[in-house]
Amino acid sequence: MxxxxxxxxxxxxxxxxxxxxxxxxxxxxxxxxxxxxxxxxxxxxxxxxxxxxxxxxxxxxxxxxxxxxxxxxxxxxxxxxxxxxxxxxEGLSGRVRLGASTGAIAHLLPQALETLRVDHPGIDVQVQVLTSQASLARLREGSLDIGLVALPQVAGKGLRVTPWRRDPIMAYVPADWQPPARVTPAWLAGRALILNDSSTQLSRVTAEWFAAAGLYPEARIELNYNDAIKSLVAAGYGATLLPQEGEVQAHDPRIVRRALRPGLWRQLGVACRDGEVERATGFVLEALARLRQ
Structure with missing residues (x-):
């Protein structure tokens, strides 16, 4: 019929x-x-x-x-x-699926979302909390459009990763520990530590920083939620190493933030599928590019 x-x-x-x-x-x-x-x-x-x-x-x-x-x-x-x-x-509306760590979502992504809200109010960005490896996997399977990933990464066939930001990694220490002006691996290794778990690029970078000084400390606890880690630091549970991520808000007076000696950096990249992208995705990439360092 x-x-x-x-x-x-x-x-x-x-x-x-x-x-x-x-x-x-x-x-x-x-x-x-x-x-x-x-x-x-x-x-x-x-x-x-x-x-x-x-x-x-x-x-x-x-x-x-x-x-x-x-x-x-x-x-x-x-x-x-x-x-x-x-x-x-035409890019006047659309949905863009973006994966990132909690730190990037809390401290970096809001600036890009504010720009999009003004310039492209019809674009809906759906944010997912994902590790770098999970973001790359979902990009390959087609269930994600953009991933904010820690570098270095092997993108693999069909994906491209563009360097985005280079943020200093800082020591966050309970204020009553009275840390030096610059924190060294030797000073920190003998104290209680709260670190990211071994599945993250930050954990690998941190381990290499200690290892270069011949030190291999064990964390008291491992977490991947940076704000929760800072809450534990404020409670005096331990110290941590975290990216600064352009933070501008007032710091908890119970926490002291110190630069590292030698210096340490966390590099982020923007990952997406190779080739031409939808216009809505392109506009989100443009907003992120404005935050590039």
Whole structure:
């Protein structure tokens, strides 16, 4: 059984609105025989007359009125669907799925989201808390559009990773420990530590910093939630090493932040699928690029 064409339904609606086959033909830029053929096909499809001609005026039958109600709704839905797709193609709206660590989400991403809200209010950024490896895996499987990942990373086929930021890693220490102006591996290794777990790039960078001084301390606890780590530092539970991440808010007076000697850096990159991206994704990438260091 053949489906009813939206073009045929549109023809029926225009005829009903203008009360004339000839006017409908001009409105739709179709030949009059084509208009008649559309109506004939619809009537053959439903098995009943849809229009009547009285004194030169074309009017819908009762069955025609029933079909017209549905036809107007279907045509409106189709027009709305095409408009939504057009807006996404033009980058006026759309959904972008982004993965990042809790630290990047809390301290870096809000600046990019504020820019997007002003410049592209129709774009919906769905943020997911993910490790770098999880972000890359989801990019490969197509369930993520952008990932903020710790460098270095092997992107793999079909992905590209662009260097984005280089933020200093700092020591966060309970204030009553009275740390030196610059914290060294030797000073920190003998104290209780709260560190990221071994699945993270930050953990590997931190371990290499200690190892360069011949030290291999064990953490008192391992967490991947930076704000929770800072809360534990404030409670005097231990010290930690975390990226500064452009923080501007007032610090907890129970925590002292110190630079490291030798210095240590956390590098971030922006990962996405290789090739041309959707315009909404491109606008998010542009907003992130403004935060590049």
């Amino acid at each position: 053949r489906e009813i064409s939206l073009d045929r339904l549109r023809t029926l609606v225009v005829i009903a609105d203008h009360g004339s086959f000839a006017d409908a033909a001009r409105q739709l830029n179709l030949a009059p025989p084509t208009i008649s053929l559309h109506v004939a096909e619809l009537e053959a499809r439903v098995g009943a007359a849809l229009l009547t001609r009285t004194r030169g005026q074309v009017r819908p039958t009762v069955i025609g009125e029933t079909l017209l109600v549905r036809a107007r709704r279907l045509l409106a839905d189709a027009d709305q669907a095409l408009d939504e797709v057009r807006r996404q193609v």
